[in-house]
Amino acid sequence: MSLSTFAVIGKDNSPLYLKEFPKESEVSKTETSQDTTDNQSDPFGFFEVKNEINKTMSLKNKFLIHSALDRFEEIEESTEKQQSGANKMWIGLLGSFDEKKVYGYVTSTRIKFFASMDDVEDGNEQFVREAALKALFANVHEFYIQHMLNPFSDVRNEKKIVSERFDLGIHDLIKSFNENFGKQDNMSWM
Amino acid sequence: MNSASPSGSPPKRSALLGTPTNVSEPAYEYLLSSILTWVENECHRQYQQLKNKKNLQENKENEKHTDVKDQSKGASKQDESMTQEKAEELVMIAENAAAKMERMGYDVGYRLSERLAQNKPMSSNTSGGKKATPAMIQLEAVKFICKEFWSEVFRKQVDKLQTNHRGVFVLKDLQFQWLKRLPADVEMARIMAIKILAFPCGLIRGALSNLGINTVVSCDFLADGKNMSACSFNIKVKSTT
Numbered sequence: 001m002s003l004s005t006f007a008v009i010g011k012d013n014s015p016l017y018l019k020e021f022p023k024e025s026e027v028s029k030t031e032t033s034q035d036t037t038d039n040q041s042d043p044f045g046f047f048e049v050k051n052e053i054n055k056t057m058s059l060k061n062k063f064l065i066h067s068a069l070d071r072f073e074e075i076e077e078s079t080e081k082q083q084s085g086a087n088k089m090w091i092g093l094l095g096s097f098d099e100k101k102v103y104g105y106v107t108s109t110r111i112k113f114f115a116s117m118d119d120v121e122d123g124n125e126q127f128v129r130e131a132a133l134k135a136l137f138a139n140v141h142e143f144y145i146q147h148m149l150n151p152f153s154d155v156r157n158e159k160k161i162v163s164e165r166f167d168l169g170i171h172d173l174i175k176s177f178n179e180n181f182g183k184q185d186n187m188s189w190m
Numbered sequence: 191m192n193s194a195s196p197s198g199s200p201p202k203r204s205a206l207l208g209t210p211t212n213v214s215e216p217a218y219e220y221l222l223s224s225i226l227t228w229v230e231n232e233c234h235r236q237y238q239q240l241k242n243k244k245n246l247q248e249n250k251e252n253e254k255h256t257d258v259k260d261q262s263k264g265a266s267k268q269d270e271s272m273t274q275e276k277a278e279e280l281v282m283i284a285e286n287a288a289a290k291m292e293r294m295g296y297d298v299g300y301r302l303s304e305r306l307a308q309n310k311p312m313s314s315n316t317s318g319g320k321k322a323t324p325a326m327i328q329l330e331a332v333k334f335i336c337k338e339f340w341s342e343v344f345r346k347q348v349d350k351l352q353t354n355h356r357g358v359f360v361l362k363d364l365q366f367q368w369l370k371r372l373p374a375d376v377e378m379a380r381i382m383a384i385k386i387l388a389f390p391c392g393l394i395r396g397a398l399s400n401l402g403i404n405t406v407v408s409c410d411f412l413a414d415g416k417n418m419s420a421c422s423f424n425i426k427v428k429s430t431t
Contacts, residue, residue: 088311
């Protein structure tokens with residue numbers, strides 16, 4: 001049950017930050033293939049291959065975020081979700097699309113965070129996970145604010161976030177989240 | 191993966207609050223006025239560059255037509271237009287500088303409101319079961335400016351908030367921090383104050399724009415001869431079309 005996609009969507013629904021967390025099996029496949037090509041062009045590692053921050057997402061996940069965004073607007077229009085206090089920013093489960101569950105969070109400045117994970121029924125575990133997800137979103141919010149407070153970040157037009165600090169922060173947060181909750185996929189058959 | 195990653199959760203704000211970040215007010219006012227001077231000089235320089243470029247082009251063109259141009263005629267007229275031009279030039283430079291200060295304020299306000307609204311849920315579309323009208327959202331945002339934002343920046347709240355409920359708000363601050371130390375009854379101080387006020391105008395505009403409200407903010411100076419620090423900010427919400 002690991003988190004697979006994370007997206008930050010701006011005020012005018014422009015994508016600010018998209019990140020995918022492929023499963024380990026997929027990662028190792030792609031990484032090995034990358035390594036070979038890297039070694040050919042740069043055998044001594046002179047030219048540091050920079051990890052591209054915030055590169056684009058696969059089409060499938062983009063569609064996922066699009067449908068999540070539509071659902072988000074629906075929820076917001078209706079009065080069904082009435083949260084108060086600190087929970088107001090937490091939107092919770094937006095729905096299941098293509099075997100993925102998408103959770104949402106919106107700041108008071110209309111920045112939206114979406115996270116998707118595999119849709120698995122596991123009873124009570126869900127509540128624990130949602131609590132952890134809330135904390136995760138709050139931490140991401142903090143990172144976003146720190147990014148915004150940087151005087152060199154652009155405020156006039158919403159651009160993709162290319163801050164390394166932001167990227168690393170999110171990466172670490174989600175990595176630790178997946179370490180806590182990702183194990184359960186493998187355990188579930190036992 | 192880079193090893194120099196910020197570990198786990200980001201540093202909390204409460205942790206940062208322990209560090210001394212308070213700057214004395216006079217120091218801050220000095221900073222603000224030096225920014226102002228710098229901006230003005232910068233605008234002046236830019237304008238001069240622009241003018242030089244223009245003159246260069248004109249000179250080139252004039253060289254082509256030297257024989258056609260009659261030099262003796264209208265020399266006094268040229269003098270008159272020169273002084274007028276000079277005055278226009280100064281106005282333009284001042285306006286450019288004010289716009290620049292305002293934009294700096296906008297940036298600061300925009301970023302700051304992101305932080306201050308972190309734990310402040312705004313009624314986005316709905317509140318209390320029924321749909322919130324745009325006017326309600328605006329009022330809430332302006333109240334946020336008056337209370338949280340103002341007390342964060344100036345350590346006091348706005349003294350008076352007036353509104354016509356149709357998108358115009360007037361914030362009156364009778365003891366505006368940044369003008370408190372200006373001498374009364376000095377013409378220079380009055381000019382300076384108006385220049386300084388461009389910055390807080392931008393602050394308000396930036397903060398509101400981050401909350402999704404596009405506005406035009408102007409300021410009025412309520413000096414009565416004794417108290418220099420009374421001023422009012424007029425916020426006009428731009429229709430969202």
